[in-house]
Amino acid sequence: MSFISHLAQRTWTSVKMPFIKTNPDKKLFTPGPLSCSQSVKEAMLRDLGSRDEEFLNIIKLIRQKLVDIGEVPPEEFTTVLLQGCGTYAIEAVFQTSTPRCGGRVLILSNGAYGQRMKKICDISSIPCDIFEFPEDSAVEVAKVKEQLRKGDQYAVVAVVHCETSTGVINPIEELGQAVKHYQPQAAFFVDAMSSFGAVPIRIQNGHIDYLVSSANKCFQGVPGFSYIIARKSELLKCRGIFLLLFKIIL
Ligand SMILES: *Cc1c(COP(=O)(O)O)cnc(C)c1O
Numbered sequence: 001m002s003f004i005s006h007l008a009q010r011t012w013t014s015v016k017m018p019f020i021k022t023n024p025d026k027k028l029f030t031p032g033p034l035s036c037s038q039s040v041k042e043a044m045l046r047d048l049g050s051r052d053e054e055f056l057n058i059i060k061l062i063r064q065k066l067v068d069i070g071e072v073p074p075e076e077f078t079t080v081l082l083q084g085c086g087t088y089a090i091e092a093v094f095q096t097s098t099p100r101c102g103g104r105v106l107i108l109s110n111g112a113y114g115q116r117m118k119k120i121c122d123i124s125s126i127p128c129d130i131f132e133f134p135e136d137s138a139v140e141v142a143k144v145k146e147q148l149r150k151g152d153q154y155a156v157v158a159v160v161h162c163e164t165s166t167g168v169i170n171p172i173e174e175l176g177q178a179v180k181h182y183q184p185q186a187a188f189f190v191d192a193m194s195s196f197g198a199v200p201i202r203i204q205n206g207h208i209d210y211l212v213s214s215a216n217k218c219f220q221g222v223p224g225f226s227y228i229i230a231r232k233s234e235l236l237k238c239r240g241i242f243l244l245l246f247k248i249i250l
Helices: 005-015 018-022 038-045 054-067 086-095 111-124 139-151 174-184 234-239 246-250
Strands: 078-084 105-109 129-131 155-159 187-191 210-214 226-231
Touching: 054 078, 054 226, 078 086, 078 234, 086 111, 086 155, 086 187, 086 210, 086 226, 105 111, 111 129, 111 139, 111 155, 111 187, 129 139, 129 155, 155 174, 174 187
Parallel strands: 105 129, 105 155, 155 187, 187 210
Antiparallel strands: 078 226, 210 226
């Protein structure tokens, strides 16, 4: 036996993981990741190469199904899958859609996840204003209209649909309509992490350009990937801003 295979065998046999066999799964009562059903776990028992036709077809199907669930026309919308948590996808949208020269973001916030959007922009050096509302009430459409009418011109206006920290649901349809009316140049970006798949969302009515969610919230899939339902015409405007999302759809 060669030294390497001897070492490999020793390392392998010395790794003992009896807890995997003896401990049943915990019931997760976290906002996410959630407990995965047996059928989801069973679907992961096969190995597939990332260039396999079968794998590519599965990815195609997942992207298509997400557009279907969003009830948007596939000619106008596409889904981008990202191998990262929900926060990663939120960062990807800000980084990808905000022009580096003169692009400014407005965040409508009434809780912890709105604050996190602000932090993401600050860390990424994206100029950003935050319009804050109390945590125990929804973002107020009339005040937002006033801000959009008199405020700066924004490249992106972002809001959380369901503020998971409090459960408050924001009126995204009216907000999106206000954005398109007062600032038609702005992309409307909704974090629907804890609502997409559970609370009906009319993407078209709300003029939503980017909707972000992750596999492990309402769909109870495995943690570790997120997705963006994006309006193709907006996504195409991002060419040259940042390559993260764009590389994936090409
Ligand atoms: C959970 C959650 C996030 C963050 O998602 P992660 O996958 O934990 O990074 C962002 N926004 C909202 C509204 C959430 O509920």
